[in-house]
Amino acid sequence: MTPDGLGGAIMDPSAMDQISTPADHPTLAPPEPYAPYTPPPAPVRYTTPSRWSSAFKSGERRWWTAALAATLLISATGIGLLYMDDTNNQSRVNSLTLQNESLTGRAQNLNDQLTVTKSQLEVSRGQVTKLETELMHPTLGIWNVPMTLSGPNEYLTSTVPDTFTYHLKATSNGTMDVSILSVDNFQNAIICMYNGGSSDYCLHHNQAAWSSLGVTSVNYDFSLAEGCAAYLAVISVPSGKVTITPNVTATYNPASSSTGTCK
Numbered sequence: 001m002t003p004d005g006l007g008g009a010i011m012d013p014s015a016m017d018q019i020s021t022p023a024d025h026p027t028l029a030p031p032e033p034y035a036p037y038t039p040p041p042a043p044v045r046y047t048t049p050s051r052w053s054s055a056f057k058s059g060e061r062r063w064w065t066a067a068l069a070a071t072l073l074i075s076a077t078g079i080g081l082l083y084m085d086d087t088n089n090q091s092r093v094n095s096l097t098l099q100n101e102s103l104t105g106r107a108q109n110l111n112d113q114l115t116v117t118k119s120q121l122e123v124s125r126g127q128v129t130k131l132e133t134e135l136m137h138p139t140l141g142i143w144n145v146p147m148t149l150s151g152p153n154e155y156l157t158s159t160v161p162d163t164f165t166y167h168l169k170a171t172s173n174g175t176m177d178v179s180i181l182s183v184d185n186f187q188n189a190i191i192c193m194y195n196g197g198s199s200d201y202c203l204h205h206n207q208a209a210w211s212s213l214g215v216t217s218v219n220y221d222f223s224l225a226e227g228c229a230a231y232l233a234v235i236s237v238p239s240g241k242v243t244i245t246p247n248v249t250a251t252y253n254p255a256s257s258s259t260g261t262c263k
Helices: 013-020 051-136 183-194 200-202
Strands: 137-141 147-150 155-158 164-182 210-222 231-236 242-246 250-254
Touching: 147 155, 155 164, 155 200, 155 242, 164 183, 164 200, 183 200, 183 231, 200 231
Parallel strands: none
Antiparallel strands: 137 250, 147 242, 155 231, 164 210, 164 231, 164 242, 164 250
């Protein structure tokens, strides 16, 4: 090594060779195998009573009290809501019960009205049937004028109409004789009167289809003229002066074939 005039030293090549000669590199050992990390145990804390601990416990009690009070308040509120809801439900149930009872009453009233209506309908049907019958078989008044007979040689006569049921009804204020004669019977009675017999005798003693003698009232339905136009009704008195009050009617009821003396 020689000085360089700058206060330094200049190394000669041999010296540099000696300095720059590299040293041998150490050989790296392989890494140790991995082991899991185990944390150290937590240090044991030793607590000692203190004012902070008492204050903490007191605060904890207050929090528990507040939480319990809040729970009770929520529970009471829920119970109140449930009570109100139950009350409302009961009110609705009562209202529906009243409505149901009202509807039941109305239904009963309607049922009663229906029963009455059915009864009235049956009565109406009966009336309609009666009217239909009356229209098919009308009843007509044919003799209702009171007349007076003065002794046995006077008499009253009325033709019994064909196709009708003859309702012979009459009253008198004394004894009377009533008969229904065929045309042939009446002819024989007239001949008898020409021969000197009294009207009362000849009309009721020369055969008759029907007779009622010595009476003050008569009510008889004669049907032989329903298919035969050959009959007369006659009334006479055996003696005295007698007023006859007839109420004779006839019902249209034509027979399907000939009746009486027309057969």
